[in-house]
Amino acid sequence: MRVIQTDSRRREALLYFSFPMSPKSRTVARSKGRNDGIEMVAHAALPTRYGRFTIYGFKGRGPQEEAVALVRGKLNGKTAPLVRVHSQCLTGDVLASLRCDCRAQLELSLKKIGQASSGILLYLPQEGRGIGLMNKLRAYELQDGGMDTVEANETLGFAADARDYEFSAQILKKLGATKIRLLSNNPEKVRQLESSGIRVVERVPCQPRVSKISRAYLKTKKRKMGHLLEGV
Secondary structure, eight states: OOOOOSHHHHHHHHHHTSSOOOHHHHHHHHHHHHHHSOEEEEEEEEEETTEEEEEEEEEOSSTTOEEEEEEESOTTSSSOOEEEEEEOOIIIIITOOSSSSHHHHHHHHHHHHHHSSSEEEEEEOOHHHHTOHHHHHHHHHHHHTTOOHHHHHHHTTOOSOOOOOHHHHHHHHHHTOOEEEEEOSOHHHHHHHHHTTOEEEEEEOOOOOOOTTTHHHHHHHHHHHOOOOSOO
């Protein structure tokens, strides 16, 4: 295939050749991709220790609207897919910090989705509950001085949780997952997804073993943010 040089036509080509479909369906998908503002950039096989997935990259209109989705199974089957909408946490997911339970939740989610007949792990760049990495480190500094996670975020001028799940809902719709079982302890996440047109037929707890270090953090999330946590 001839290489297309312009950025706009290259983006169109990526969307056009993303899924195996008929020429008529490609035309419809290309038109819809422009209208809803969500572009499926690429997809590839992703074997993991939790099973084989297909990884998809998505872009929206905004500079922060990028995400990857790990998908397995038939998403529009009789059983609603098991879905985890996971916010990026460099310190936890990558550096194995024990200040939070993010990495443990990520691993538990991948394990559960890998065992399910179908599912999605949607990974979003919403570091620090939406305040960004540098501000998250500033919040850590305040927490070291005695504040809890909510007080630190609010002292920096942010909401306790600044995340928005409209982009997540758009991606789920793009994948055909409008009815899901959601792996989450966060009622606000359920509320936002449902208000954006995703039917959450079941909330599945996502609660790994609590460490001594993260217990205070989780207590704050339960007491001040309404997270549904058992034994904390």
